[in-house]
Amino acid sequence: MTTPYYSGIPPAPTARRYPFSNAVNHIPRTTPPTKPQETPDDKIEQKQKEKYQKIGEPPLPRQNTKTIPPSPPKVIVDKGRASKYARVGLLGEGGFARVYEVVDHKHSRLACKVVTKTSLKTKKAKTKLYAEIKIHRALAHPNVVRFLDCFEDDENVYMTIELCPNGSLMDLLRRRKRFTEPEARFFMVQLLGACHYMHNHQVIHRDLKLGNLFLDSNMNIKVGDFGLAALIESPGERKKTICGTPNYIAPEVLFDTANGHSFEVDIWSIGVILYTFVIGHPPFQTKEVKSIYKRIRDNQYEFPVNRDISDDGKQLIQLILTPDPQERPTLHEILDHGFFVGGTVPLTLPTTIHDIIPKFDHITRPISTANLAKLRRLALLDEDQVSTISLPVANSTANGSKMKGNPTAALAQQEKEFQQAVQPGSPISALLKSARQPLVMGSGGRGESPLYRKLQAAAKEKRSSPLKQRTDALRDIEEERSGEGRGQKEKDYEEVRRKELEAQKARIVAQMAPPKAVTAAEFVQTLERENVDPIPKASREPRDKDEKEKTAGRDDKSGGPVLKVNGFDAAAETLAAALGLLAQGECFSDPREEAAMLEGRVFIASWVDYCNKYGMGYALTDGTVGVYFNDSTSLVLSPDKHHFDFIESRRGGSVYVRKYYTVDEYPDPELKNKVYLLKHFEGYIMNRLFGDYEYCFTDTTRTKGMAFLQKFLRMKNVIVFKMSNDTLQFNFYDHSKMILSSNGLVVTHIDKHYNMTKWKLSEIMARALGPKPEDPDEAKLQQRLVDKLKYCKEVLLSIRKATELTANQGEGAELKEVPEPAIVPRPSKRSAQPRA
Numbered sequence: 095m096t097t098p099y100y101s102g103i104p105p106a107p108t109a110r111r112y113p114f115s116n117a118v119n120h121i122p123r124t125t126p127p128t129k130p131q132e133t134p135d136d137k138i139e140q141k142q143k144e145k146y147q148k149i150g151e152p153p154l155p156r157q158n159t160k161t162i163p164p165s166p167p168k169v170i171v172d173k174g175r176a177s178k179y180a181r182v183g184l185l186g187e188g189g190f191a192r193v194y195e196v197v198d199h200k201h202s203r204l205a206c207k208v209v210t211k212t213s214l215k216t217k218k219a220k221t222k223l224y225a226e227i228k229i230h231r232a233l234a235h236p237n238v239v240r241f242l243d244c245f246e247d248d249e250n251v252y253m254t255i256e257l258c259p260n261g262s263l264m265d266l267l268r269r270r271k272r273f274t275e276p277e278a279r280f281f282m283v284q285l286l287g288a289c290h291y292m293h294n295h296q297v298i299h300r301d302l303k304l305g306n307l308f309l310d311s312n313m314n315i316k317v318g319d320f321g322l323a324a325l326i327e328s329p330g331e332r333k334k335t336i337c338g339t340p341n342y343i344a345p346e347v348l349f350d351t352a353n354g355h356s357f358e359v360d361i362w363s364i365g366v367i368l369y370t371f372v373i374g375h376p377p378f379q380t381k382e383v384k385s386i387y388k389r390i391r392d393n394q395y396e397f398p399v400n401r402d403i404s405d406d407g408k409q410l411i412q413l414i415l416t417p418d419p420q421e422r423p424t425l426h427e428i429l430d431h432g433f434f435v436g437g438t439v440p441l442t443l444p445t446t447i448h449d450i451i452p453k454f455d456h457i458t459r460p461i462s463t464a465n466l467a468k469l470r471r472l473a474l475l476d477e478d479q480v481s482t483i484s485l486p487v488a489n490s491t492a493n494g495s496k497m498k499g500n501p502t503a504a505l506a507q508q509e510k511e512f513q514q515a516v517q518p519g520s521p522i523s524a525l526l527k528s529a530r531q532p533l534v535m536g537s538g539g540r541g542e543s544p545l546y547r548k549l550q551a552a553a554k555e556k557r558s559s560p561l562k563q564r565t566d567a568l569r570d571i572e573e574e575r576s577g578e579g580r581g582q583k584e585k586d587y588e589e590v591r592r593k594e595l596e597a598q599k600a601r602i603v604a605q606m607a608p609p610k611a612v613t614a615a616e617f618v619q620t621l622e623r624e625n626v627d628p629i630p631k632a633s634r635e636p637r638d639k640d641e642k643e644k645t646a647g648r649d650d651k652s653g654g655p656v657l658k659v660n661g662f663d664a665a666a667e668t669l670a671a672a673l674g675l676l677a678q679g680e681c682f683s684d685p686r687e688e689a690a691m692l693e694g695r696v697f698i699a700s701w702v703d704y705c706n707k708y709g710m711g712y713a714l715t716d717g718t719v720g721v722y723f724n725d726s727t728s729l730v731l732s733p734d735k736h737h738f739d740f741i742e743s744r745r746g747g748s749v750y751v752r753k754y755y756t757v758d759e760y761p762d763p764e765l766k767n768k769v770y771l772l773k774h775f776e777g778y779i780m781n782r783l784f785g786d787y788e789y790c791f792t793d794t795t796r797t798k799g800m801a802f803l804q805k806f807l808r809m810k811n812v813i814v815f816k817m818s819n820d821t822l823q824f825n826f827y828d829h830s831k832m833i834l835s836s837n838g839l840v841v842t843h844i845d846k847h848y849n850m851t852k853w854k855l856s857e858i859m860a861r862a863l864g865p866k867p868e869d870p871d872e873a874k875l876q877q878r879l880v881d882k883l884k885y886c887k888e889v890l891l892s893i894r895k896a897t898e899l900t901a902n903q904g905e906g907a908e909l910k911e912v913p914e915p916a917i918v919p920r921p922s923k924r925s926a927q928p929r930a
């Protein structure tokens with residue numbers, strides 16, 4: 095960590111984020127002007143720039159000179175292909191482009207990068223665009239943002255690319271502060287896979303950083319932004335351009351300009367990224383760019399003592415952040431490090447990691463080993479083919495004809511076209527035409543570079559591996575070459591995910607469910623046949639004095655704490671306050687919201703109403719299954735299916751007493767029938783109702799104190815559940831749901847297609863007060879959220895009124911006479927049947 099490899103004073107920071115001068119082999123090596131770009135480092139750099147300007151030092155790498163471009167048309171038309179894209183929302187903005195979500199004629203959601211033609215006047219801007227199209231469109235890997243097409247109209251150039259709806263890892267890190275090591279392993283394997291693919295195809299990314307790692311809908315990494323990427327044309331070729339983002343730049347880029355740099359710069363950035371994942375900020379970060387460079391030169395960084403990082407993790411970071419590029423580990427050496435092979439590796443990550451620190455206690459060592467192997471395969475890490483002539487995909491010209499002649503002639507032709515296309519005044523169409531030509535490389539590959547040798551050695555090792563493994567790999571490579579590979583990989587990925595989830599579900603069901611899934615009618619028949627009449631209609635007599643004393647307020651196997659119940663009032667008041675302010679044009683806010691956002695994960699995922707005989711059964715999102723029996727007692731089975739809590743309400747539902755047992759051992763024989771029913775409910779719900787929703791997970795760490803249903807109430811448009819965790823859930827009969835947690839401060843909305851969004855109440859109110867979103871879907875959702883909140887408030891106020899009227903009449907299903915609120919959010923198009 096403190097071994098300086100480069101000596102001397104760091105050069106004046108003339109390092110500019112050249113987008114392209116060395117990015118493609120046949121592009122001129124002139125120094126383009128600086129490029130405006132937004133990154134998390136910009137603030138620091140801007141300040142630093144001002145300072146340098148005052149003291150007469152050279153400018154910093156990038157400048158912020160942003161102008162707001164006009165919006166592209168609502169319907170973007172690719173005249174050449176007669177395709178249309180409806181613009182539905184702005185995803186983000188860089189220094190170079192604005193990125194929109196668009197929908198094509200097949201209703202596929204894509205991202206569309208829009209660059210205004212007015213910003214493409216300079217040779218530098220044209221060069222960057224050329225590089226981005228040329229290199230990016232030639233790459234096809236499951237962990238690289240897919241480049242789809244590019245076209246122009248009078249105002250703009252458009253690049254359609256794969257949509258990454260979960261933002262970038264920088265956004266995620268900002269929310270989460272840092273990631274757990276299992277998450278870091280998952281992300282790293284995918285990043286290593288993408289990098290392995292790029293390097294095998296002679297591409298150096300040169301700007302790997304959290305802001306350029308995007309997340310698809312399944313939280314898989316997709317490397318994007320190839321504006322600084324470069325091709326290594328001939329063996330041992332070194333790049334000389336100083337480029338990158340300060341925190342992530344390798345020392346040889348800054349301090350060894352004479353020798354230049356190569357693939358190892360990406361490996362350095364991977365080390366910075368790993369450190370950032372687990373520590374929460376980049377290793378060399380300081381307020382001033384100059385001191386970042388100094389720290390990079392001196393290899394000066396440390397592991398904060400208050401961060402819990404494994405020895406393997408530390409060691410791997412130290413190995414990667416080796417100043418001498420030749421000493422850095424290869425991508426495979428990184429993967430084979432103990433950090434990966436000895437640690438917990440999840441196969442997938444849930445989208446809930448945006449807000450919640452995931453737990454991986456259920457992943458055993460053998461599962462981790464299997465997951466790592468699967469992840470490696472899915473990231474194509476075990477394929478070592480080295481491309482020396484041309485990249486795949488770009489094998490036809492813009493007009494569809496095949497590239498003819500030898501590579502040298504083709505290269506010369508491209509160079510000529512490029513030179514003409516980037517001249518000031520030359521039309522953008524000429525640039526695009528040239529950029530869409532297949533990417534042609536000089537012959538020779540990377541035969542003499544150390545990295546190439548290492549890759550060859552790895553490939554040789556692979557060739558000597560067992561026949562089947564080799565055959566599988568070859569088959570995959572074949573698929574990839576035939577153009578179906580990528581689709582197939584994605585299918586494989588989905589398949590693995592599906593199988594994993596099915597296996598998980600099967601494991602749970604196998605433990606407790608009856609051997610055969612029963613239909614609702616069979617279920618009732620079975621109980622009748624076996625003469626089970628487990629639920630006394632009247633509440634059970636209170637336990638004897640001794641038992642009460644033994645159990646009340648205790649938190650051990652036989653007795654639990656007395657729980658106090660909050661009514662519906664708190665949420666009603668919160669909503670009334672927020673909506674009242676909204677009516678007056680003012681915005682609601684509450685300082686507790688931030689912390690409250692971490693709550694609200696556990697709610698009802700599925701339910702079944704057998705109140706005509708036994709009670710209400712339900713499964714929670716964390717894997718808990720409960721039954722709220724007609725006698726107002728409840729049994730809740732833990733997600734590990736081995737423990738249960740028995741809960742009785744006292745004093746008309748104002749307190750609850752909870753006792754903890756295991757399904758094999760409980761003292762009260764009277765519980766036998768209820769446990770029997772609980773198991774049946776569990777089998778029924780898990781087999782037939784419980785879905786593979788993104789918001790569901792299995793919290794096997796919770797073996798007692800599970801959340802439980804306290805009250806429920808059916809109304810014309812909705813069934814309302816009140817949970818013990820201060821959550822109120824409104825399930826509308828069109829299958830949409832509103833979940834109010836932390837007494838209404840956090841609102842979770844699930845639409846009828848099971849898409850979940852989670853909001854602070856103040857966020858919804860602020861949006862309602864702001865301008866109407868351009869995106870019609872977003873505007874619709876915004877209105878719907880406010881309407882539904884109004885409805886929920888009316889329901890809660892009605893309940894309060896009814897409760898006052900029927901005071902002392904009991905709880906839960908007894909509250910039948912609640913008047914229907916006057917306003918109804920949206921009439922249900924489907925039949926008013928609950929899910930059961």
Ligand SMILES: Nc1ncnc2c1ncn2[C@@H]1O[C@H](COP(=O)(O)OP(=O)(O)OP(=O)(O)O)[C@@H](O)[C@H]1O
Pocket residue numbers: 130131132185186187188189190191192193205239255256257258259261262308318319321
């Ligand atoms: N494929 C994508 N899916 C979803 N959002 C994206 C995608 N690509 C980019 N974005 C969003 O758009 C923003 C700008 O994109 P990007 O960084 O590629 O633009 P740029 O102008 O080329 O950047 P730079 O200034 O680094 O050159 C990103 O920060 C991200 O929020």
